[in-house]
Amino acid sequence: MGISHTLWANPVDYLRATGPFDPVLFLSPAALQAQARRFLAGFPGLVTYAVKANPEEAVITNLATAGIAGFDVASPEEIALIRRLVPGATLHYNNPVRARHEIVFAVGHDVASYSVDSLGELEKLFAVVPQQRTGGEGVEITARFKLPVAGATYDFGTKFGATEALAAELLRRIAAAGYVPSLTFHPGTQCIDPAAWESYIRAAGRIAAAAGVRPARLNVGGGFPSHRVAGVVPALEAIFARIKAVTAEVFGTDAPALVCEPGRALVADAFAALARVKALRDAGNGAEGDGAAHVFLNDGIYGAFAELPLMGAMDRVAVFSPEGVARDGAPVPRVVFGPTCDSVDRMPGAVMLPGDIAEGDFVLVQGMGAYSVVTNTRFNGFGALGVQVVAALEP
Ligand SMILES: *Cc1c(COP(=O)(O)O)cnc(C)c1O
Secondary structure (H helix, E strand, O other): EEEEHHHHHHHHHHHHHOOOOOOEEEEEEHHHHHHHHHHHHHOOOOOEEEEOOOOHHHHHHHHHOOOEEEEEEEOOOHHHHHHHHHHOOOOEEEOOOOOOOHHHHHHOOOOOOOEOOHHHHHHHHHOOOOOEEOOOOOOOEEEOOOOOOOOOOOOOOOOOOOOOOHHHHHHHHHHOOOOOEEEOOOOOOOOOOOOHHHHHHHHHHHHHHHHHOOOOEOOOOOOOOOOOOOOOOOOOOHHHHHHHHHHHHHHHHOOOOOEEEEOHHEEEEHEEEEEEEEEEOOOOOOOOOOOOEEEEEEEOOOOOOOOHHHHHHOOOOOEOOOOOOOOOOOOOEHHHHHHHOOOOEEEEOOEEOOOOOOOEEEEEEEEEOOOOOOOOOOHOOOOOOEEEEEEOOOO
């Protein structure tokens, strides 16, 4: 990977000029900065970026340029990356399980906040983390709690998060030990329904009351939706308004300051993915599907489309000839495979593609910036994924 310094007008301009044989992700810095400003203007608190969604240097620097000054990091590697690219940034280390040497590394890099969901991990923090940062500000520890909530595409609660009773105990001990006591949760990912946040905020109120501790801040996690499916446009402002209203209702005038840590919703729609048609084959070799002709692409679930088996298909798709002319045949359902020899390497379901699609064509998928560059593999010798910068993502 690595980003070229040429700025292309749009993905079709690029494919026409270069006819790439390897898959490409296109970044629009303008779209990325606009989305960052939408969060900064709309979210009623501090906006931090969950680095794991896409740690490309151009992503980090463009977010910083747009005004994002806080980053949710999960490892020493991510801490070092942000300290190098945005030296003055505020770091929140919100992976609740850490080896002792990772905690020592974080302290050495002036991490401002740590999340925790177990008593054993809290004791590890107490043993290593001072109550004050190098500049004298208090170090924050957030108790991460979970709820059995429907609404996310998949459930994060099975791995991390304390029960309400344990979270209250953690919050009490954090305050008693002289750290800044706060609460956090992460509702899942691609949560379309504002209710996903509401039940957690109500639980935060119960936990604070049970602990007898006023949390300084409430971090409402990530999970904000991106524009995956053409007909489902994310209603971010409605989610922001619900978070603000429920926090005021639950905590009154003494409400904790709000923090969020979106990954997907900041980056996904700032990228488009380009894959090339290697082959078209007749149906009938027994692959699961609907008898549709099979399309083989040069990228799949071991590449930029890694998330699709978990998250479902995407339909913001256009097809172009090698000359850059949009295919406009009536859409036909296709079984779409990736390039590896693994039979799970296929897009979920049937993908509607123009009936006149041909070998050598390019398939452009919008909304591909999250969990794509960073989870790309070189399995079977594929995955030579390039990143190019464009002025606009649509031709
Ligand atoms: C992954 C993660 C995020 C970002 O999630 P998105 O769905 O990409 O917004 C935020 N916070 C935590 C703790 C995470 O693990």
